[in-house]
Amino acid sequence: QQQVKQSPQSLIVQKGGISIINCAYENTAFDYFPWYQQFPGKGPALLIAIRPDVSEKKEGRFTISFNKSAKQFSLHIMDSQPGDSATYFCAASMNTGFQKLVFGTGTRLLVSP
Amino acid sequence: NAGVMQNPRHLVRRRGQEARLRCSPMKGHSHVYWYRQLPEEGLKFMVYLQKENIIDESGMPKERFSAEFPKEGPSILRIQQVVRGDSAAYFCASSPTSVETQYFGPGTRLLVL
Numbered sequence: 001q002q003q004v005k006q007s008p009q010s011l012i013v014q015k016g017g018i019s020i021i022n023c024a025y026e027n028t029a030f031d032y033f034p035w036y037q038q039f040p041g042k043g044p045a046l047l048i049a050i051r052p053d054v055s056e057k058k059e060g061r062f063t064i065s066f067n068k069s070a071k072q073f074s075l076h077i078m079d080s081q082p083g084d085s086a087t088y089f090c091a092a093s094m095n096t097g098f099q100k101l102v103f104g105t106g107t108r109l110l111v112s113p
Numbered sequence: 114n115a116g117v118m119q120n121p122r123h124l125v126r127r128r129g130q131e132a133r134l135r136c137s138p139m140k141g142h143s144h145v146y147w148y149r150q151l152p153e154e155g156l157k158f159m160v161y162l163q164k165e166n167i168i169d170e171s172g173m174p175k176e177r178f179s180a181e182f183p184k185e186g187p188s189i190l191r192i193q194q195v196v197r198g199d200s201a202a203y204f205c206a207s208s209p210t211s212v213e214t215q216y217f218g219p220g221t222r223l224l225v226l
Contacts, residue, residue, distance in 0.1 A: 097168075098211035104155050
């Protein structure tokens with residue numbers, strides 16, 4: 001019940017295309033859903049995050065779509081660029097007094113020039 | 114404002130030795146988290162500390178692993194009598210409060226021979 005399932009494991013998108021990464025969860029107590037971007041040899045960096053009171057959040061080319069009833073959320077990267085090539089992790093946490101993040105297994109995105 | 118610092122960045126140990134991983138949080142951050150990332154997997158929560166206190170260590174193996182965050186100095190993750198299965202990337206994150214965004218360090222890659 002503490003798992004967050006992420007797909008696909010890897011993704012190749014042409015430059016200018018839309019990258020879509022999906023995550024699903026079981027625990028309805030989760031109330032915070034961030035996405036992290038990780039480049040090789042670096043630590044994860046927060047990209048965008050959403051709470052379940054909204055169905056969509058957009059920041060620049062990055063959009064989170066959230067479906068509370070289906071317990072799913074997804075990351076859309078519009079106009080994907082080679083510089084977006086990285087590993088993306090979805091995560092979730094619940095209000096236990098602190099952010100105990102549960103991470104998905106990651107999606108390795110390659111944007112071809 | 115310097116980010117989260119971790120050292121060493123790479124650590125090689127032989128089976129049975131001790132590994133000490135250090136994490137200096139961002140300035141003004143008194144909350145520290147440790148995560149472990151096994152190859153091809155997502156990050157797994159290990160422990161959450163505030164200055165001088167361990168708040169949640171539910172993700173820490175019961176034996177050989179310990180963590181501290183003293184009043185002065187960095188947070189330390191200590192692994193005694195390392196085994197090959199301890200080979201992983203260990204990430205530290207810090208936040209200014211218990212519910213705000215976690216900022217990750219670059220990680221320590223531990224290799225046990």
